[in-house]
Amino acid sequence: GDSVTxxxxxxxxxxxxxxxxxCTYTATGYPSLFWYVQYPGEGLQLLLKATKxxxxxxxxxxxxxxxxxxxxxxxxxxxxQVSDSAVYFxxxxxxxxxxxxxxxxxxxxxxxx
Amino acid sequence: GAGVSxxxxxxxxxxxxxxxxxxxxxxxxxxxxxxxxxxxxxPEFLTYFQNEAQLDKSGLPSDRFFAERPEGSVSTLKIQRTxxxxxxxxLCASSRETSTDTQYFGPGTRLTVx
Numbered sequence: 001g002d003s004v005t006x007x008x009x010x011x012x013x014x015x016x017x018x019x020x021x022x023c024t025y026t027a028t029g030y031p032s033l034f035w036y037v038q039y040p041g042e043g044l045q046l047l048l049k050a051t052k053x054x055x056x057x058x059x060x061x062x063x064x065x066x067x068x069x070x071x072x073x074x075x076x077x078x079x080x081q082v083s084d085s086a087v088y089f090x091x092x093x094x095x096x097x098x099x100x101x102x103x104x105x106x107x108x109x110x111x112x113x
Numbered sequence: 114g115a116g117v118s119x120x121x122x123x124x125x126x127x128x129x130x131x132x133x134x135x136x137x138x139x140x141x142x143x144x145x146x147x148x149x150x151x152x153x154x155x156p157e158f159l160t161y162f163q164n165e166a167q168l169d170k171s172g173l174p175s176d177r178f179f180a181e182r183p184e185g186s187v188s189t190l191k192i193q194r195t196x197x198x199x200x201x202x203x204l205c206a207s208s209r210e211t212s213t214d215t216q217y218f219g220p221g222t223r224l225t226v227x
Contacts, residue, residue: 004155032213036218042220043116043117043204043218043219043220043221044156044204044206044218045218046215046216046217049215089155089156091155093213097169098161098163098168098169099144099146099161099208099211099213099214099216100146100158100161100169100172101146101148101156101158101216102158103155103156103157104155105153105154105155106153106154106155
């Protein structure tokens with residue numbers, strides 16, 4: 001079946017460091033891929049998305065490229081801030097699923113000053 | 114405009130009790146999803162509504178779980194005879210029209226079954 005695997009956390013970084021969170025997926029067909037973020041005490045928010053191979057999603061300095069050849073959608077940010085501390089979820093949506101999202105387990109990111 | 118709201122935010126139930134969790138989607142949103150998020154895990158799909166029609170309930174873990182959206186707006190997730198393994202955060206999400214639009218999530222209801 002379809003699934004998403006992302007690196008385990010917590011990932012602890014200093015401010016201004018480079019962040020990468022790995023995400024790989026298994027799915028039939030051509031899924032859409034998403035990164036959601038959950039800040040402390042808040043609900044899930046869409047961070048970025050990509051709907052076809054080689055698409056790059058970007059938002060708030062974060063980027064991820066849909067790589068079909070490696071079935072990956074790694075999240076990157078060049079210079080993190082303390083305010084980026086949150087849990088990040090990679091997710092996919094297949095075309096035959098009525099739109100339901102399938103999430104990875106989440107990666108907690110802690111940025112220290 | 115207001116986002117997705119859920120109530121109660123926290124619910125403690127004794128094992129065997131019935132609970133009802135409410136979701137108010139963004140006004141006018143056609144699609145509504147329920148997810149279950151266990152501690153330290155990602156959300157897992159439970160069920161999907163398009164207006165009042167429940168088009169996918171493949172994720173409901175047992176027949177103790179029941180969801181409805183009778184007028185195509187507010188939705189209720191009901192869990193009968195709760196068990197400890199039902200302890201989780203229950204998330205509701207809505208999207209504007211088709212199921213492929215962006216989903217907006219509520220803050221969730223944290224259910225603890227003692």
